[in-house]
Amino acid sequence: xxxxxxxxxxxxxxxxxTLNTVTAASLVGQDVDLLIAGAxxxxxxxxxxxxxxxxxxxxCDAAHYADQTAENLAALILSVSASYSHLFAPAxxxxxxxxxxxxxxxxxxxxxxxxxxxxPNRFVRPIYAGNALATIESDDPVKVVTxxxxxxxxxxxxxxxxxxxxxxxxDVSKVRVVGRELTQxxxxxxxxxxxxxxxxxxxxxxxxxxxxxxxxxxxxxxxxGASRAAVDAGYVPNDFxxxxxxxxxxxxxxxxxxxxxxxxxxxxxxxxxxxxAINKDPDAPIFQVADYGLVADLFEAVPQLTAALAQ
Amino acid sequence: xxxxxPVKRVVDANVKIRVKSDGSGVETANLKLSMNPFDExxxxxxxxxxEAGIASEVVAxxxxxxxxxxxLRAAMAVGADAAIHVEAxxxxxxxxxxxxxxxxxAKEQPQLVICGKQAIDDDANxxxxxxxxxxxxxxxxFASRVQIAGGEATVTREIDGxxxxxxxxxxxVISTDLRLNEPRYASLPNIMKAKKKPLATVSxxxxxxxxxxxLKVVSVDEPSVRQAGKLVSDVAELVGMLRNExxxx
Ligand SMILES: Cc1cc2nc3c(=O)[nH]c(=O)nc-3n(C[C@H](O)[C@H](O)[C@H](O)COP(=O)(O)OP(=O)(O)OC[C@H]3O[C@@H](n4cnc5c(N)ncnc54)[C@H](O)[C@@H]3O)c2cc1C
Ligand SMILES: Nc1ncnc2c1ncn2[C@@H]1O[C@H](COP(=O)(O)O)[C@@H](O)[C@H]1O
Numbered sequence: 001x002x003x004x005x006x007x008x009x010x011x012x013x014x015x016x017x018t019l020n021t022v023t024a025a026s027l028v029g030q031d032v033d034l035l036i037a038g039a040x041x042x043x044x045x046x047x048x049x050x051x052x053x054x055x056x057x058x059x060c061d062a063a064h065y066a067d068q069t070a071e072n073l074a075a076l077i078l079s080v081s082a083s084y085s086h087l088f089a090p091a092x093x094x095x096x097x098x099x100x101x102x103x104x105x106x107x108x109x110x111x112x113x114x115x116x117x118x119x120p121n122r123f124v125r126p127i128y129a130g131n132a133l134a135t136i137e138s139d140d141p142v143k144v145v146t147x148x149x150x151x152x153x154x155x156x157x158x159x160x161x162x163x164x165x166x167x168x169x170x171d172v173s174k175v176r177v178v179g180r181e182l183t184q185x186x187x188x189x190x191x192x193x194x195x196x197x198x199x200x201x202x203x204x205x206x207x208x209x210x211x212x213x214x215x216x217x218x219x220x221x222x223x224x225g226a227s228r229a230a231v232d233a234g235y236v237p238n239d240f241x242x243x244x245x246x247x248x249x250x251x252x253x254x255x256x257x258x259x260x261x262x263x264x265x266x267x268x269x270x271x272x273x274x275x276x277a278i279n280k281d282p283d284a285p286i287f288q289v290a291d292y293g294l295v296a297d298l299f300e301a302v303p304q305l306t307a308a309l310a311q
Numbered sequence: 312x313x314x315x316x317p318v319k320r321v322v323d324a325n326v327k328i329r330v331k332s333d334g335s336g337v338e339t340a341n342l343k344l345s346m347n348p349f350d351e352x353x354x355x356x357x358x359x360x361x362e363a364g365i366a367s368e369v370v371a372x373x374x375x376x377x378x379x380x381x382x383l384r385a386a387m388a389v390g391a392d393a394a395i396h397v398e399a400x401x402x403x404x405x406x407x408x409x410x411x412x413x414x415x416x417a418k419e420q421p422q423l424v425i426c427g428k429q430a431i432d433d434d435a436n437x438x439x440x441x442x443x444x445x446x447x448x449x450x451x452x453f454a455s456r457v458q459i460a461g462g463e464a465t466v467t468r469e470i471d472g473x474x475x476x477x478x479x480x481x482x483x484v485i486s487t488d489l490r491l492n493e494p495r496y497a498s499l500p501n502i503m504k505a506k507k508k509p510l511a512t513v514s515x516x517x518x519x520x521x522x523x524x525x526l527k528v529v530s531v532d533e534p535s536v537r538q539a540g541k542l543v544s545d546v547a548e549l550v551g552m553l554r555n556e557x558x559x560x
């Protein structure tokens with residue numbers, strides 16, 4: 001039984017969720033290999049070789065993997081899949097895009113966004129926005145699985161796996177990447193920040209969101225997040241969205257400011273260690289999941305909080 | 312150009328479901344069922360492409376029990392021209408759905424399939440990508456902007472780091488994200504008109520697709536629920552709690 005983990009990276013750095021995925025894979029078996037496919041990504045392969053628990057790193061370098069299109073990556077994964085009983089990837093927008101293509105070509109089911117490994121063929125995954133947990137068994141010859149990063153610890157560094165070159169598959173993609181607008185931020189990444197400050201419709205508009213929440217996030221060295229309503233209204237970019245259909249976070253501290261706490265939002269943050277809610281409506285459902293609730297006007301409470309943290 | 316739009320009938324997004332006490336699944340009896348919200352967005356996008364003169368016909372497909380016909384009528388009430396109901400009693404898993412859709416594509420010959428990125432019941436996020444793979448078509452998942460011109464689709468996608476824009480030749484599969492559009496409501500006259508639009512039914516056997524589930528559901532359990540904590544009276548008390556009790560700052 002060997003497991004291939006498809007690494008997520010940007011040709012320069014490994015994305016953190018890869019480490020959590022390695023941990024999930026290690027619960028299946030000892031022989032965990034990592035696939036690094038990209039363009040001029042030797043540095044990423046070197047980083048990956050240091051992940052504890054990795055047996056070997058397959059490094060495939062070719063120009064047509066630069067953009068990580070689903071078509072080309074799926075073809076490459078299929079070219080090595082015969083050596084593996086399990087194919088794992090993070091349940092990020094990257095993994096979600098690629099892995100079902102692989103599963104369909106192998107004529108096997110995919111198990112999406114697992115939160116626990118109970119046996120090599122048995123996994124737990126949330127359904128209905130996390131309101132139910134399904135335990136799923138797969139008897140398919142290859143298990144194609146995506147992993148919810150927040151449910152598994154990050155694998156540690158300090159290992160020394162070998163790096164083996166892997167030959168590229170032919171370029172099969174008809175897709176061209178014609179633009180990319182990546183959110184630039186000096187803040188920690190939303191997916192693995194220790195503290196997340198999230199704002200909702202209660203902030204009123206983008207200026208107020210930034211004026212109130214950025215100083216607070218700076219003070220706490222926190223990532224910024226948002227509800228769908230705040231994203232839809234254009235306060236912040238789409239990649240801030242936390243929830244069933246956005247990002248799933250589980251920080252040590254999650255501060256929900258002017259967020260009502262709809263089930264779809266809770267699906268993305270209810271595994272946080274400590275939840276704080278600031279909302280002027282005492283009946284807001286967010287208070288049902290908050291460890292500490294403050295019923296207050298956020299326009300008064302947030303500046304006070306930022307000031308108090310400076311002391 | 313014909314557009315195919317798969318629409319799933321799911322428990323309405325505003326309903327909080329309960330897990331069956333015997334752990335066999337989710338209690339769905341007597342709950343409000345609606346079109347999967349991402350599929351409403353998909354239908355809207357297809358109808359707009361038709362209104363813009365880019366598409367000539369929009370066909371909605373739903374796989375499931377007879378209740379799906381109501382969902383298909385809803386799709387036709389907002390502008391789909393025709394509908395296909397694939398009759399299936401068991402809950403079809405994404406791979407089987409993708410295979411059924413592949414068979415429908417072979418019959419209908421659409422140039423574009425627009426589906427939802429995720430069904431809000433199984434939260435699988437698989438069907439569009441699987442269908443694209445089976446058809447060997449390019450895919451653009453999580454779309455927030457779609458432009459079709461000169462036999463090419465240009466699609467902006469919502470990805471974890473921001474936005475990415477892809478260009479690809481048709482035929483292709485696109486899956487919708489929340490920001491693509493705001494679906495319209497059906498008017499009463501259009502609801503009446505939808506009743507007269509063609510709705511065909513077909514069985515998985517007629518499409519020659521085996522829909523036997525691949526994944527076995529061993530049990531469905533209630534997640535652990537968070538307990539409500541305490542209300543604090545002011546910011547000073549909150550900061551004290553975070554520092555001294557929770558010790559998270
Ligand atoms: C298919 C689907 C997927 C979805 N996916 C997601 C998702 O991934 N993530 C997500 O977040 N949502 C998602 N939603 C939307 C979700 O249902 C809610 O509509 C959304 O979370 C509401 O955002 P909100 O809490 O910011 O806004 P609202 O519900 O409008 O709440 C605003 C809150 O701000 C408070 N407030 C207002 N002014 C002040 C003030 N001055 N001081 C203090 N408090 C104030 C109000 O009391 C209120 O509780 C999804 C919905 C659907 C149908
Ligand atoms: N039973 C079904 N009938 C029609 N379309 C479906 C069905 N199941 C899934 N789909 C389509 O596939 C998309 C993704 O579903 P899923 O992969 O199950 O999360 C949905 O948004 C629908 O567009």
